[in-house]
Amino acid sequence: MTVTAPLLPSWEALAPLLQGALERRWITNQGSLARRLEDELPAALGAAHAVLLTNGTAAIELMLKAMVPATAEQPAQVIVPAWSFVATWNLLCDDPRYEPVFVDIGEDWRIDPDAVEAAITPRTKAILAVHPYGLPCDHDALTNIALRHDLRLLYDAAHTFGARWRGHPMGALGDASAWSFHATKVFSTVEGGAVSTPDPALHERLRRARNFGIVPGEDQVVFGTNAKLDELRAAFGLAVLGLVPDAIAARRQVAHWYDTRLAGGQVPWLRTARDLVDTPELQPNHGYYPVRIAADPGREAVAAALLAAGVHTRPYFGETLFRSTLYRPWIRPDELPQARQAARETLCLPIHHLLTEDDVDHVCTVLSTVDHGPRVSR
Ligand SMILES: Cc1ncc(COP(=O)(O)O)c(C=O)c1O
Structure with missing residues (x-):
């Protein structure tokens, strides 16, 4: 996926x-x-x-x-x-x-x-x-x-x-x-x-x-x-x-499937955008489905478990700003704590107009078993 x-x-x-x-x-x-x-x-x-x-x-x-x-x-x-x-x-x-x-x-x-x-x-x-x-x-x-x-x-x-x-x-x-x-x-x-x-x-x-x-x-x-x-x-x-409105509606449905399985602490170490930005003035286009993953189990372990089950994710935007020497002139080591934390915790789960409820189920089942050893395979 x-x-x-x-x-x-x-x-x-x-x-x-x-x-x-x-x-x-x-x-x-x-x-x-x-x-x-x-x-x-x-x-x-x-x-x-x-x-x-x-x-x-x-x-x-x-x-x-x-x-x-x-x-x-x-x-x-x-x-x-x-x-x-x-x-x-x-x-x-x-x-x-x-x-x-x-x-x-x-x-x-x-x-x-x-x-x-x-x-x-x-x-x-x-x-x-x-x-x-x-x-x-x-x-x-x-x-x-x-x-x-x-x-x-x-x-x-x-x-x-x-x-x-x-x-x-x-x-x-x-x-x-x-x-x-x-x-x-x-x-x-x-x-x-x-x-x-x-x-x-x-x-x-x-x-x-x-x-x-x-x-x-x-x-x-x-x-x-x-x-x-x-x-x-x-x-x-x-x-x-002309296809974009339907594609956004399909993405909204996918986000809803994820939200109903993940939001509100259902996976205790994971927070969704729904948990973090639930303001009525904001209508997203569901271009991405970012989540934040706590240090235990850690983003890399979660991404690896998903990949083993055939699910690709991305740590978008990643840690470039803090790791690359190019940006050092403008970044002090003690600054920007929230962005640094986001760079360690953020993972984008699959979302697009072709995903099915079964696909979302599969991702969420893997997430729910990350702590417990056995991986779901597909
Ligand atoms: C936030 C943001 N700004 C700018 C760009 C650059 O856009 P492009 O790839 O069309 O040059 C991207 C690309 O993904 C982006 O994510």
């Missing part, structure tokens, strides 16, 4: 789109399929504007560069959670115009607004918050802080397609959001991404920036890169987009 499964289009839906691109002999450079998909994005994300991009990492980097102008002489501090995938942090660490300020999370993996407020200095220019596992972070608290301190509020929304905060779609939140449409995400273009924003000027700037900075026939006014999405991946996205 794999930890996730990509949402695939039917061949009947995909083939005519691909065939059209081949007949037109137009396979990249803002072709009609990429433009069509981009036109669908504002409604899909709940945003006023959206720019379609080649992946979520490019989306984060272009969003930061456009929204947080800075120089190497006066680097801008950007507050980020110490619990994310490295793509959230890499530009901030690698580009001398930026300085990451890592702050701690709550037990529920989401950025801690009090830690954000405490980390603000005169050089802070932006908050780049993450909605981990499709769990929206505390948007009201972060907006309040951003407004009081005149900071940009940016989101890494890589995990968040289809989630909602107080009924609002995630693309409606903050100054801008960066999305990933990687194959492991709820909506995918195989590899792909976007930036959504309410700001038409940012939208226009990003449209230029993804195409080397140029608009044909006009003088170049921004530096850019090549972050365009090609026609083949746009076809995949168009053929899959």
